[in-house]
Amino acid sequence: MKKIFVLALSLFAAVSAFSAVEAKEKNVKNKPAKEIVLQKADFSKGKTVLQAMLDRHSSREFSDRQLDIRTLSELLWAAGGINREDTGGMTAPTAMNYKEITIYAFLKDGVYLYEPKENKLVLAVEGDKRAAAGMQDFVAGAAVNLVYVSDMAKMKGDDDDRNMTMTAVDVGHVSENVYLYCASEDLACVTRAFIDAGAISKLLNLKESQKVILSQSAGYKK
């Protein structure tokens, strides 16, 4: 009887230990990647610029399917990637080449900072924070919400109004690039100014000089 009891106890201990390991592994698996290495854009496909302009439109209906890595990479490259390795020139121009814009990608697993030089995403905030990137219901379901942040400290002119106008224009170029890429790839996309900039700043732990300017949702069509 004692033997059976000891055997049952050992069996229970073994099962518990296994479950603990399994739970731990599951936990590790559920952790968002600290970095996402992006791919190089495929320049052999896509519509002509004129066709993309013809097809560009805002859409607020998104499939819940997450973007594949190639599409996510190209979307970010269109937004703020480097297109001239020798000078560090970018796909979207900035006034005086200030390069004041940083791009955050709100994905299902977390919020990531886009690092164009390294062509990678770096985890900034864990968890699904997509809903925080806007104030309309569809925002939470878009595969990605891009948030454009301008560091006003990088703009050297001392006229604050003028700096704000210039960075708004700069962000406008970024968002049009994204619109055109989405049109080319038949993705749904909409630019959004209806955002809670204060809440986003807090979530991203931004510096005083960093201003949340605009957001843009993108994803596969519903």
Ligand SMILES: Cc1cc2nc3c(=O)[nH]c(=O)nc-3n(C[C@H](O)[C@H](O)[C@H](O)COP(=O)(O)O)c2cc1C
């Ligand atoms: C600066 C800017 C801010 C916008 N803000 C929002 C927004 O907060 N929410 C939204 O649903 N659409 C927003 N839009 C999308 C416009 O409503 C849309 O571009 C406009 O209705 C024209 O439609 P189209 O893009 O299909 O041509 C914004 C567009 C721009 C350019």
